[in-house]
Amino acid sequence: MSVRTIITSALGAALLAISFSFGSGPVAHAQGAAKGASGLPLPRFVSLKASRVNLRVGPSTDYAVSWLYTRSGVPMEIIQEYDHWRRVRDEDGTEGWIHKSLLSGERTAAVAPWKRGAKDVFVEMHAEPRRGAGLVARLEPGVVVAIDECNGDWCRAEIQQAEGWIAQDQIWGAYPGEAFK
Known part of the structure; x- marks a missing residue:
């Protein structure tokens, strides 16, 4: 069973293409390949802090929600940073944006x-x-x-x-x- 629940939205599907303008380009597969605006390495692993987390198609609450994670502790890979937002990838390869306050430095796998x-x-x-x-x-x-x-x-x-x-x-x-x- 997946740890996320899909949210369908015509707006979400329409705005999905917009998220590619914030793409990370080629992603390195070794920690420490680059530094984000936070000064921390990119990419890096973290976990979800909250038990309900929206994955958005862009780095703002103005963007549509594409997934809803319903369990804390889920591992995420941060692949890009923009202001207070983090572009993440989950274990299935799904990518999107989560506010940094919903992420924890605690490592899970x-x-x-x-x-x-x-x-x-x-x-x-x-x-x-x-x-x-x-x-x-x-x-x-x-x-x-x-x-x-x-x-x-x-x-x-x-x-x-x-x-x-x-x-x-x-x-x-x-x-x-x-x-x-």
Whole structure:
């Protein structure tokens, strides 16, 4: 099930083309490739702070809403900044604008969203950052986890009462090779 609810609007469809005038051009796929107006790196990952967030086709409340996210903690990738607005991309590739007050620097990640819908596919969470370490949990694709550390190959993740390590190439919410604490 998607974490967003589509809002249909004739105005939204008509204004969708306008959003391309604010396009980000080619997007780098490694953190730190550029700096935004905020001084923070672009692109970068954040999460939704609020439980109801409108994704707009342009950087203002004057623009139509194209999606409604109905859960906090959803990972987002900021790909552009304009004033107090952030152009974001979600795990499905949907792009739009969200006011910065609705975003959090807390890192979250979606577990292998590209495997969503596959039968009997799980991603393993281990007790240590290595294959073959004790199994903590088996997670379904699309599950959102909090991440607080990545070493370039593994990320320490938490979901409900389970904590452990997930291979970094099995999440959407950290760049390949990205390390942070």
